[in-house]
Amino acid sequence: xxxxxxxxxxxxxxxxxxxxxxxxxxxxxxxxxxxxxxxxxxxxxxxxxxxxxxxxxxxxxxxxxxxxxxxxxxxxxxxxxxxxxxxxxxxxxxxxxxxxxxxxxxxxxxxxxxxxxxxxxxxxxxxxxxxxxxxxxxxxxxxxxxxxxxxxxxxxxxxxxxxxxxxxxxxxxxxxxxxxxxxxx
Amino acid sequence: xxxxxxxxxxxxxxxxxxxxxxxxxxxxxxxxxxxxxxxxxxxxxxxxxxxxxxxxxxxxxxxxxxxxxxxxxxxxxxxxxxxxxxxxxxxxxxxxxxxxxxxxxxxxxxxxxxxxxxxxxxxxxxxxxxxxxxxxxxxxxxxxxxxxxxxxxxxxxxxxxxxxxxxxxxxxxxxxx
Numbered sequence: 001x002x003x004x005x006x007x008x009x010x011x012x013x014x015x016x017x018x019x020x021x022x023x024x025x026x027x028x029x030x031x032x033x034x035x036x037x038x039x040x041x042x043x044x045x046x047x048x049x050x051x052x053x054x055x056x057x058x059x060x061x062x063x064x065x066x067x068x069x070x071x072x073x074x075x076x077x078x079x080x081x082x083x084x085x086x087x088x089x090x091x092x093x094x095x096x097x098x099x100x101x102x103x104x105x106x107x108x109x110x111x112x113x114x115x116x117x118x119x120x121x122x123x124x125x126x127x128x129x130x131x132x133x134x135x136x137x138x139x140x141x142x143x144x145x146x147x148x149x150x151x152x153x154x155x156x157x158x159x160x161x162x163x164x165x166x167x168x169x170x171x172x173x174x175x176x177x178x179x180x181x182x183x184x185x
Numbered sequence: 186x187x188x189x190x191x192x193x194x195x196x197x198x199x200x201x202x203x204x205x206x207x208x209x210x211x212x213x214x215x216x217x218x219x220x221x222x223x224x225x226x227x228x229x230x231x232x233x234x235x236x237x238x239x240x241x242x243x244x245x246x247x248x249x250x251x252x253x254x255x256x257x258x259x260x261x262x263x264x265x266x267x268x269x270x271x272x273x274x275x276x277x278x279x280x281x282x283x284x285x286x287x288x289x290x291x292x293x294x295x296x297x298x299x300x301x302x303x304x305x306x307x308x309x310x311x312x313x314x315x316x317x318x319x320x321x322x323x324x325x326x327x328x329x330x331x332x333x334x335x336x337x338x339x340x341x342x343x344x345x346x347x348x349x350x351x352x353x354x355x356x357x358x359x360x361x362x
Contacts, residue, residue, distance in 0.1 A: 003263055007246070007270035012277065015238045019278050023231030023285050030226035030293055037220050044209035047347055050230060051205035054237070055198055058339065089191045097198050104206050112213055163238065170234050 014163045021167040025050075025174030032181045039185060040109035041102075041124055046177070048101040053132060053173045056090055057139045057165030064143045065157045077144050087140065094136060098128035123184050131176040138172060139165050197340040204344030208233075208351040218358050224290030224301045229354060231282045232305065235275060236312060236350040240320045240342035243271045247324040248334035264321060271317050279309030304357040311353035316345055 029036065029046065036042045063086050067073035073080040102125040110116050143161055150157040212219065212229075219225055246267055255263065283305030290298050320342050327334045 001266060003266040004270045004273075007242075007267065008273060011238075011242055011270070012274055015235060015242075015274055015278055016281055018238055019231040019235040019282055020285060021231075022234030023227050023282055023289070026227040026230040026286075027289055027293065029230065030223055030289070033219070033223045033226050036226070037216055040213050040216070043216065043219075044206060044213050047208040047212070047229075047233065047351070048202045048205035050233070051343060051347060052198065052202050054234075055201055055340070055343065059194060085188075086190065089188070089194060093191065093195050093198055096195070097202055100199070101202050101206060104203075105209065108206065108210050109213065166237070167234065170230055174230060 018163045018167040018170075022050075022170040022174075025171040028175045028178035032178050035181055035185050039120070040112055040114040041105040041120065042181060042185075044105040044108050045101060045124060045128065046174075048105070049128060049131060049177060050170045050173045052094075052097055052101065053135050053169035054166040055169075056094060056132070056136060057143075057169045058162050059090060060087070060136075060139050061143045061147070061161035061165050062158060064147050065151075065161060068147060068151045068157065075148060077148075091136065094132045095129065098132050099125055102128045127177060127180045127184070130180065131173050134176060135169060135172045139168060142168065193336070197337075201340040201344050204340075205347045208347040211348070211351045211355060215355050215358065218355070218362060221362065222290075222298060222301065222304075222358070223294055224286045224296075224298055225304075225354070225358075227289040227293075228282060228286035228301055228305055229351070231285065232279070232308060232354060233347055233350050235278045235282065235309075236316065236346035237343045239271050239275050239278075240316055240346045241339060243267060243317065244320050244324050244334060244338035244342045247321060248328070248338060251324070251328045251334065268317055268321055272313050275309045275313050275317075276306070279305045300361045303361050304354060307357035307360065308350070308354040311356055312346075312349050315353070316342075316349050319345060 064083065067080060067083055073083055077083060105124060106116060106121050142165060147157040147161055150160055250263060283302035286301045287298060290296055290301060323341055324334045324338055327337055
């Protein structure tokens with residue numbers, strides 16, 4: 001059972017930390033649970049929002065780490081054309097996907113008998129866009145500075161950056177979501 | 186002009202969030218249960234994070250071994266030990282998340298709901314039996330069909346984890362509540 005023991009030793013701790021961070025984010029969502037349950041598009045949006053932010057975090061981290069290992073990026077990371085292009089692509093995709101999830105959440109809830117409201121749709125698009133934008137900036141800095149620091153110590157930044165960015169996506173996404181829901185609704 | 190990188194990321198994200206929207210739709214169908222057990226709002230994000238982490242890591246480990254080249258005599262043992270490890274991690278984390286949700290529910294809402302612990306464990310058991318063999322099989326299937334598992338297994342594992350994870354939690358709620 002050599003492989004089994006190795007996996008447990010290396011993975012268990014980080015999965016526990018990442019999952020607990022997700023549940024701490026859940027506490028923020030629970031503080032506005034009555035609004036989420038009453039406004040059905042918010043409930044449908046919630047898993048998609050955290051999924052989307054976490055995925056972008058993984059993409060940024062894994063690309064930055066690969067570029068560090070291949071020598072395409074260093075401390076002057078702003079000068080890396082490939083990384084700048086990737087970040088621009090992610091920013092555009094984030095806007096498109098945020099609008100898609102917000103519109104889809106409204107359409108799905110309409111089929112559950114929830115009445116369609118343009119103002120509500122705009123508010124939900126705004127929540128998705130603001131949460132994604134703020135966290136993309138945060139994840140960029142975590143990936144760059146965390147990645148450079150770990151790389152200098154001759155360790156693989158992937159082992160740290162991917163779980164920390166997905167957990168940040170969950171925790172940050174849910175906290176921003178809860179704050180915006182309590183302000184806007 | 187749209188670059189290949191843009192197309193790949195957009196397609197993977199689109200599929201992944203569509204799966205998550207489906208998970209949200211399942212939650213909307215059981216909205217009355219969420220009102221009964223607000224502690225579920227604490228449990229579900231952590232549970233989905235756990236499901237995604239375990240599935241992603243399993244796919245990454247199997248994919249890496251396929252790329253490096255697997256010794257045929259050890260292949261079966263390697264896969265079985267990976268699957269067993271994924272099962273164990275999910276169950277241990279589910280117990281911790283259940284206890285966390287139980288305590289948070291008491292602190293936030295003043296209600297002691299031991300069912301949150303049972304729901305977390307049963308939800309993990311049900312989703313383990315479906316997602317772990319599915320992720321392992323899909324990794325080999327994609328590799329056999331000349332599709333790089335590194336490019337597709339991330340969104341596949343997260344999406345199936347979200348949908349089956351939420352469905353398993355809801356099934357556990359129906360059994361315990």
